[in-house]
Amino acid sequence: MIALVDCNNFYVSCERVFDPMLEGRPVGVLSNNDGCVVARSNELKALGVEMGTAMHLLPPAIRRQAVLLSSNYALYGDMSQRVTEVLGEFSPHVEVYSIDESFVGFQGFDPDSLEARGQAMRDTVRQWTGIPVCVGFAPTRVLAKVANQAAKKHPAYKQHGVCKLTADSEATKALLKQLPVTELWGVARRTGERLSVMGIDTAWDLREADAKRIRQRFSVVQERIVWELRGQSAIQLDDMSLPKKQIMVSRSFGRLTGNPHDLREALRHHAARAAEKLRKQQSVTSAVMVFLRTNPFRTDLPQYQQRVVVSLERPTDDSRDIIASAVQGLRRLWRKGYAYHKAGLMLLDLSPKANRQLTLTETPQTDEEAKRSERLMATMDKLNRELGKGTVQLGLPRKGNAWALRSERRTPRYTTQWNELLVVK
DNA sequence: TCTGGGGTCCTAGGACCC
């Protein structure tokens, strides 16, 4: 059996831990630039606010009633780690799936003990971190997702917040029969439309469908879901500790800008962030893709969207090389006369730094150069880690630049910044 | 005025090889 542990309204719950006044009120957390709602408390959901609603489209009445906060990722990331640590007390097999969800393996445990273990896990997370979670047990990941949804919403389970499903029980059958197929993990609108044509509308319909036919019409991905619904494991989760295959950093700007200096600063900044991520997973990159775009929603303005790949002379993890490539890419992309809305970059073609081989065409770097680069980057990372993000930067952004994020309602970073811990209201 | 950011996997199709 495997458990899916999912935090309830995670970002909102994090905020509530540090401000109990938010309890019982409609609370929403906004995306970057305070653009749209990305997390909602149950009270806000009850007011009919959908996930992803643009801030400026929220009815004024709701805006008055609700507490809307800028996102505080430093806080959420730290809280997430604390939750994961608690889960580790209950099983050696914890796979972190996202910031607010983990799969926890319970192979070899007495099946009859699981509900009690789930309950204990839930209580302990709540007590030690303040975050409410729900737990779904099932033989496969897709069913564990279904169980977790039931633990959150279904009248029969939500009081305890724990639900255990076996593959073939009547309870499972009943649940799958009333579950629209698009609410399954891995089935979204597009696939749902095509399944509907085949007369498959509920999760149960999909479970009973001919797996081969599903594979022919769709792909192995959909076929695996059929097997998982029947209780046969077909989905392996990537080991989250594996290095990423690509690293992206991009942001929409606080306001539109056509100024090349703004774009250059933004991209330098993103490139430095990407290089940090790269070093953290001990990889090197040999190509940087840079992209630039105008705001697609502003149909009244001329549109431009372009990307370019810049190859590096040699695979590297040195911020200076990566920043230089980003700036070079920008020079090739930038056109006069557009109001840009977003810029970013992606590090491609990543490989492990250890034992890397010289390519045929590269100019070898002297040992001395390599060591200097190594020391400089390690020192920068250490200072930023220990003294706070942005302590050391390559070039300083100007004040009041157009690309800086708008984040007007952010709560203090209680758990990661000493100087924000004490807040007098 | 204002619409997030970061990932993964799979498939199809083209280029190229022998």
Place this chain on the structure above:
DNA sequence: TCTGGGGTCCTAGGACCC
């Protein structure tokens, strides 16, 4: 009328996830 038969590698694009 007829124009082989496999392979591999790479890229673009679709679909999905949180």
